[in-house]
Amino acid sequence: MDLKIGVYIDTGYGIGEALDIESLSKVATKEMKVPICRAEAYWSDPDKLEIIKSDIANEGVNAIIIAGPSPRVFQEAFRFDGIITERINLREQVIWSHPANDEDTQMLAEDYMRMGVTKLNKYEDRAPFDEASEKSILVIGGGITGMTAALEAARAGTQVYLVEKEPQLGGWAAKYHKVFTGRAPYDSIVDSPVQDKIAAVKATSNIKVFTGHRVYSIAGSPGMFDVIIREDGPWIDRLVREQNEWLEAKKAKEQIGQEDEQKPKAAAAAETPAEEEAPEPTDFPHEKVRVGAVVLAAGWRPEDASAFADLGYGEYPDVITSVELEELAKNGKIKRPSDGKEVNTIAFIDTPNQKADHPLLFSSSVASLVALKQAHYLRQTNPESRAYIFYENMRTPGQYEKFYQAMQDDPGVFLSKGTPVGVSNGGSALTIELKDTLLGEHMKVKVDLLVLSTGMVPATKDSAIVNLKYRQGPFMPENVYGFNDSHFICFPYETQRTGIYTAGCVKNPMDFLTCEMDATGAALKAIQCAELTAQGRAVAPRAGDESFPQIFLQRCTQCKRCTEECPFGAYDEKPDGTPLPNPTRCRRCAICMGSCPERLISFRDHSVDMIGSMVKIIDVPDEYSEKPRVVVFICENDAYPVVDMAGMNRLEYSPHVRFIPLRCLGNINMVWIADALSKGIDGIMLIGCKYGDDYQCHFVKGSELAEYRMSKISETLQRLALEPDRISVHQLAIDEFNKLPKIIGEFMERLSEFEPNPYKGF
C-alpha cells in the first residue's frame, strides 16, 4: 500500500517550548521524506482536526502521525475512517521526563520521530480474515448451567446445539429433593426449578437437544468449529484412556525437557505425531454440526468418597455423603440405610476433608448451604428430630445469611464449629467425636445418620470433554487451581482455547443462582466471539483487532516453536511439519512472532521487520560522544502506562533510552537483540508483566517466554564478544511507576562499567 504520511507535531503542553520544533520537523520531512509535516498546538481541538481532515481529503494523506501526548489519550479524536494512525509520545515520554531545551532531550524526540515514521512505512495493507462466519453455538452439558446458557442464547436469536450425556436433561439439579434459591425472602428452600427449565428448553425451536450423546470431537476454530456428536457408548472409555496416556506421555516429556535445559513449563509441550493428523474416521452413526463458539458447562462429580474412610465412610452404612442424602430425602421421611429406621438425629460435617495439599477437593459455600438445606429436610419431615451441623467456617455469603439465621432460629438445629476426630458405631447409633467446638474442646454426639459434605470435582478433571482435534492435544489448559479459566479476576470468561467458554461448576463450585448467572455471561461471550470472528476481528483482550498472523512458509524450518509457544493453541501442524495457522483461534498477542527464529511471522501492523527497522533507525552517536544508547522493549498493556505515569509525575530518567512498545513482551524476537547490538546499541532492557502462578500477563505466558528467550541469548553475545549484562529483563506491575527511574538508573550505571559497544558506526 502506498502511504502518504502526514505528521502533526503538537506544540501544546509545553512541547513547543521544550523542543526545537523546526529541527524535529526537518527530521520528518528531510530525513524521513514525509510529504506533509505541520506543527500546531492541541491537534485534538476541533478546528485543528479540520486541518487533518482537509489533508486527508485534499492532499491524499492516508496515514497520520500525531506527535504529542501519549496514545492513551485522545484516541477517540484521532480516529478517522480508513486512515492509519500512529502516535509519537513526545509529552509523557519526552518532555515530561527530561529537561527542556536539552541536546539529549532533542535527540530523544528526533529518534522517536524516525522510529514512528519507520513504523508506518513498514505497515502492510492486508484485509482482515473474515472467512469464518458460523454463528450458532454448541453448549456441552444439559444441567442447570448448560440449559440456562442454551435458553439465554436462544432468546437472543442464536441457534443452539445442546449436548447432554445422560438420557435426560437436568443434571444434578434434577436429582435434588429441594434447593436453596438465593432469591428473596431467602429464608427457606423450594422445589427445584429444573423441570420448568427442561420444559422451556424443549419448547424453544432454536435449541436442538442431543440427550444420551457426547461430543466426540471438535475440530476447526471459532466461526468454523466442526463438532462430531456421537451417541454415548463404550467408545468414550477408550477415548479417555487414550487421552490419559497421551497426557502422561506429555508430562513425562515435559519433565525430561525441564531437566535437559531448564525450559519453563510454558515452552515445553508434547508433540502429536504428524500421522495423527489424518482425517478423522467417522465410520459410526454421528451428527456433524458447525458452530461459531462453544460453552463448556459439563458440571461436576462428587469427589471419591473413599477420601472419607477415616470418618467411617465405607465401614458404616449410616455414614453417607451429602449427594447420597438427596436420594434418601426424595422418599419423604429420611430412613437410615442400615436398618430402615426413621432418622431422629443427624449430623453434618461441612468440611470433612480440609486438606491444603488436596487441591480441588473443595466445595465453597455450597457445602455449608447444602448442610443447612438437608438439616431442614429432616426438621420438616420429622418435627421431633435433631440436627447437628459441624463446620470449620459457616459460609453463607450475601443474602444466604438469612437462610442461616432462619436455621439458627430453629431450636432443633444445633450449629457449631467442630473438627471431626473419629466416628465409631455404638450399636444402635453412630458416635462422632469432635474437637474445638463451641461447647468445649472435646465433645461426642450420638446420631442415627452422619452426612459428609462432598467436594465438587470439575468434570474436566476426568476427561477432556471438548476432545479438541488440536495439535496441542484434546484438553483445555488448566490454571494453577485445576480449572480451565485463565484470568479469573478481571476476565473470568477467558480460557486458553479461544471461542470456548466455561460456565458453572466446571469452573468453580457454585450454587444454582451463580450457575445461572455464569451461564448467561458465557452465552454472551460465545455469541460475541462468533460475531466478532465473522467480522474478522479478535476477541478480548485485543477485541476488535483486525490483524492476524501470516507466515512466509517457504522458509519454515519446521522447528515447531510457534505451535508450541502459542498460549492459545492457534497452530496445528501440516504433515510436512510446517505450522497450519487457525487465524480465528488467534488472540493477536504475537507471541509466535517472537518465537520464530526465521522471522517468518508477521501482522499487518506489527512485524519483525517493522520493529527491527525501528531499532536500526535509531541514531547512534559515536563512541566518544558519551551518549550511550539503550533500547527498552516494553509491554504496551502494563509497562507502557507505567512509563506514562512516570512522565505524569515528572520522574526523570536517562534520556539515552528508547522505548519500543510490544503487544506483549512475548513478541520479543532474538533478531532484534542482534540488530540492536550490531548497530552499536549499548544495552537492551525488557520490561513486562509479572509471571508465575499469579501471572499478570494478559497472554498468560508472554513475559515468561521473553525471559526464557533472553536466557538463550548468550550465544549471540558471545559471537559479538559482548558482555551478557548488557541485557536485562524486568517485571513491573502497572502501578509501580516509582520504580522505573530506579531500574533504568541501575542499568545505566552497570552499562557505564563497560566500554561503549564497539559496533558503533558499522
Added chain:
Amino acid sequence: MAGDKTVLVVGGGISGITAAVEAAEVGCKVILVEKLPYLGGRVAQLNKYFPKLCPPTCGLEINYKRIRRNPDITVYTRAEVLNISGTAGNYKATVKVTPRYVEDHTATSKCVEDCPVEITNEFNYGMDKTKAVSLPYEMAYPMNLVADRDALLKAKGQPGMAEFVEACNAKGIRFNLDAEPETFDLDVSSVVWATGWRPYDAKKLTKLGFGTCANVITNVMMERLAAPSGPTKGQILRPSDGKKINSIAFVQCAGSRDRNHLPYCSSICCLASLKQATYLRDYNPEAQAHIFYIDLRAYGRFEFFYDRVRNDDKILLTKGKIVSITEDPVTKDVILEGEDILSGQKIRRTFDMAVLATGMQPNTSLEKIPAQNVKYDEFGFVISDEGIHATGVSKRPMDVGTCLQDATGAALRALQDTVGR
C-alpha cells in the same frame, strides 16, 4: 447485529464498564453514565485484588483501551439518570450532566499543583487534601481535570488565585465556572443498572471507635493507605502520629451479619482483611496482624489464598467478636475488647491500629432506581427479573470476578431486549 438499538448502562464501576464493553463488542450501541468524574468506581480505589495481589488498574486499563477503541461506546461522566420511563425495548431516560468546570488538554495533577485552594480528597476517603482542580487519579478515564466549582468560587479574590488562573490559561487549562448542567433525553432499548455499593457508615457502629479513635480506620481506607498513589504514597503509617505500625487488628463483620446494621454477609471482607494483612506484612516484616472473625469465609479457590495467609506465623486468626474499641489517651493505641468464641475467654488487647472490615451497602438501598416496577429485597438489593437489568452489587454482595460474570450476563439480557423488537 443489534442495529441501532442502544443500551444504557448506569454506573461506571467495574460492573458497568464490563456490561458496556461486552454489549458493545457484541454489536450494541452503548451509553455509559457515571456519576463521578471518572470510571472505575470502587475498584479504582483498591490497592490490589485478592488472591493474586495484582493492581486493579491493570485490568481497568485493558477495559479503558476497549472503550477508547470502540466508537459504539459513549461515556458521560458526572452524569446522573433522573428518570426512566417505558418498557424493555423502548425506554426513555433523562440524563443530567454536570460540567467539569474546567477545559484542558488532558493535563495532570502536576500541571495544577500550584492551585492555592485545597479540598478534602474523597478518592482517599478524606485522609488527605487534594487541589480544587485535579485529575481524579493517575490512570483516570477520561484523563481530564475536574474542578470543584464551589471551592473555587469561594476562593475568588484570594491571594494567588488570579495568578494561578492566568498560569493555567497559558497551559491551555481554562476554567468555566459559569457553565450550566445539561439535561437531555435518550431513547434506549435496554437499561443495565450497575450503581454498586458504598462502605457501610462506620460511624453507626458506635462502640467500635470510628471517628473517635484516631487510629481506627475502615478497610476501604486501608486500601488507600497501602496504595502507591494513596495519601502516604503506600507507606502504611498510623494516622495519629505517622508512626510505623507494628501491630494491627482487623475487626471482621463490622456491621455485616448484624441484625442492627447489615443483616447479610458482605461476602468479600474476610478475603479483603486477609489481603490487607499481607499489605502490612510486606511493608513491615516485623509487624504482626491479628484478625478477629466470626467465620472466616473464603470461597472456592480463594481457600488457597486463605491457607497461604494463615501459614504466616505473624498473621493470627481468632474466632472472636469484638464489641468495643477505645483509645489510650496518651499513646493513641487502640484497645479492643470482646470475646474469644471458642474459649469463652474475654479479649482485651492493645494494637497500634485497628481496621474495621465494614461491609458493602448497595447504593440502591439509599437511592432507588428512578423507574416504575423495580422490586427490592429488605436490604435494598434489586430483585426484579424483568425490565431494568440490575447487575453486580446492586443485586447482591459479590467479589470482582463474580461482578464481571454477572455484568457479562447483563450484557446478554440487554442484547435480548434489542433483538426481535
